[in-house]
Amino acid sequence: DAGVIQSPRHEVTEMGQEVTLRCKPISGHDYLFWYRQTMMRGLELLIYFNNNVPIDDSGMPEDRFSAKMPNASFSTLKIQPSEPRDSAVYFCASSQYLQGSNQPQHFGDGTRLSIL
Amino acid sequence: GQNIDQPTEMTATEGAIVQINCTYQTSGFNGLFWYQQHAGEAPTFLSYNVLDGLEEKGRFSSFLSRSKGYSYLLLKELQMKDSASYLCAVRDSGNAGNMLTFGGGTRLMVKP
Numbered sequence: 001d002a003g004v005i006q007s008p009r010h011e012v013t014e015m016g017q018e019v020t021l022r023c024k025p026i027s028g029h030d031y032l033f034w035y036r037q038t039m040m041r042g043l044e045l046l047i048y049f050n051n052n053v054p055i056d057d058s059g060m061p062e063d064r065f066s067a068k069m070p071n072a073s074f075s076t077l078k079i080q081p082s083e084p085r086d087s088a089v090y091f092c093a094s095s096q097y098l099q100g101s102n103q104p105q106h107f108g109d110g111t112r113l114s115i116l
Numbered sequence: 117g118q119n120i121d122q123p124t125e126m127t128a129t130e131g132a133i134v135q136i137n138c139t140y141q142t143s144g145f146n147g148l149f150w151y152q153q154h155a156g157e158a159p160t161f162l163s164y165n166v167l168d169g170l171e172e173k174g175r176f177s178s179f180l181s182r183s184k185g186y187s188y189l190l191l192k193e194l195q196m197k198d199s200a201s202y203l204c205a206v207r208d209s210g211n212a213g214n215m216l217t218f219g220g221g222t223r224l225m226v227k228p
Contacts, residue, residue, distance in 0.1 A: 043218040
């Protein structure tokens with residue numbers, strides 16, 4: 001089975017530019033999560049969706065960040081305008097959920113973003 | 117909110133046993149996950165505990181005490197490839213669904 005697919009794997013761009021990160025979740029998974037990982041702050045949840053609907057975006061750092069999930073097989077995370085402090089590894093994860101179940105989140109390989 | 121603590125770094129010797137601890141505070145516990153993350157790679161699922169006790173999976177075991185807000189991951193017969201970060205994550209019953217809060221991770225270095 002194909003896992004969570006993210007693109008691009010690496011992105012280097014200049015500050016002020018728009019950055020778009022893409023994610024294809026595992027087929028049949030009804031939850032999708034966007035995380036950011038840095039050495040200083042670890043793995044932070046930015047936003048998550050259930051059945052394509054955003055449930056909690058309290059982790060989105062500021063208005064420069066936005067996320068969409070137009071259908072069950074695709075999501076984007078946009079940063080506009082980008083700043084050097086946005087440099088991090090961005091992970092997308094997906095899961096199924098049943099109350100009390102051990103369904104884990106499955107992570108994509110991440111996008112390593114560098115803002116110059 | 118949630119507070120999850122685990123040691124930042126640990127070192128152990130190949131062939132030995134190591135225990136990585138995790139303590140947490142949550143308003144409504146609904147499961148604890150351990151993930152392994154090699155440098156430059158994605159986190160991968162290792163184990164899940166929701167009831168008190170020990171869950172064993174080959175060389176890896178995970179223990180949970182809900183009353184103490186405590187879990188540990190036990191790695192036996194350490195191999196060099198076990199050098200990685202180990203992330204403890206807690207699911208809160210107050211969350212709408214499968215949202216996890218991750219600890220900062222414990223970087224384990226296995227030496228020959």
